[in-house]
Amino acid sequence: xxxxxxxxxxxxxxxxxxxxxxxxxxxxxxxxxxxxxxxxxxxxxxxxxxxxxxxxxxxxxxxxxxxxxxxxxxxxxxxxxxxxxxxxxxxxxxxxxxxxxxxxxxxxxxxxxxx
Amino acid sequence: xxxxxxxxxxxxxxxxxxxxxxxxxxxxxxxxxxxxxxxxxxxxxxxxxxxxxxxxxxxxxxxxxxxxxxxxxxxxxxxxxxxxxxxxxxxxxxxxxxxxxxxxxxxxxxxx
Numbered sequence: 294x295x296x297x298x299x300x301x302x303x304x305x306x307x308x309x310x311x312x313x314x315x316x317x318x319x320x321x322x323x324x325x326x327x328x329x330x331x332x333x334x335x336x337x338x339x340x341x342x343x344x345x346x347x348x349x350x351x352x353x354x355x356x357x358x359x360x361x362x363x364x365x366x367x368x369x370x371x372x373x374x375x376x377x378x379x380x381x382x383x384x385x386x387x388x389x390x391x392x393x394x395x396x397x398x399x400x401x402x403x404x405x406x407x408x
Numbered sequence: 409x410x411x412x413x414x415x416x417x418x419x420x421x422x423x424x425x426x427x428x429x430x431x432x433x434x435x436x437x438x439x440x441x442x443x444x445x446x447x448x449x450x451x452x453x454x455x456x457x458x459x460x461x462x463x464x465x466x467x468x469x470x471x472x473x474x475x476x477x478x479x480x481x482x483x484x485x486x487x488x489x490x491x492x493x494x495x496x497x498x499x500x501x502x503x504x505x506x507x508x509x510x511x512x513x514x515x516x517x518x519x520x
Contacts, residue, residue, distance in 0.1 A: 329511075335513050336512050336513045339510070387506075393439055393441065394509055
């Protein structure tokens with residue numbers, strides 16, 4: 294019930310192309326969906342997040358698409374650059390948790406953008 | 409650079425050693441977290457402190473002992489660890505319990 298499934302496990306894209314990473318969740322109580330970007334030797338950094346009251350959120354080259362009925366959300370990276378090469382994690386949590394944010398992470402996608 | 413600072417960056421310890429990991433944030437965040445991350449895996453939640461009180465312990469073995477001396481500091485005391493405990497230990501903080509997390513760059517721990 295707490296699982297978040299992420300695909301693909303790895304992705305290779307040419308510079309300038311579109312990178313698409315997909316996630317699916319089961320728990321309908323989830324109401325906050327962040328994406329984290331992690332470079333080797335660094336901690337995860339919050340990239341962009343969405344709540345289920347909107348179907349799309351865009352920040353620069355990064356867009357989250359959200360489909361509540363299908364319980365799916367995806368990250369689109371437009372005009373992908375070699376500097377985007379990193380591991381991307383989708384996550385989900387329930388807001389309003391007073392004890393702390395229990396993020397459920399996907400398994401991660403290793404993105405490589407070739408120059 | 410991240411606003412959550414973790415020391416040391418690397419730590420090698422034997423199974424009989426006692427060591428501590430430290431985490432500091434000055435963003436005024438009131439929730440602090442310890443995560444464990446194995447290679448090519450997502451972070452796994454270990455502990456959460458909310459307003460300096462332990463609010464979540466994800467059934468972590470007692471050889472890991474967290475401490476929150478004040479709202480800016482978080483420690484993780486390590487004792488009698490096993491080689492399988494080798495991992496990247498990440499600290500994170502958030503404005504309040506259900507706010508977005510800010511991660512540090514972690515301590516790479518190797519248990520020999």
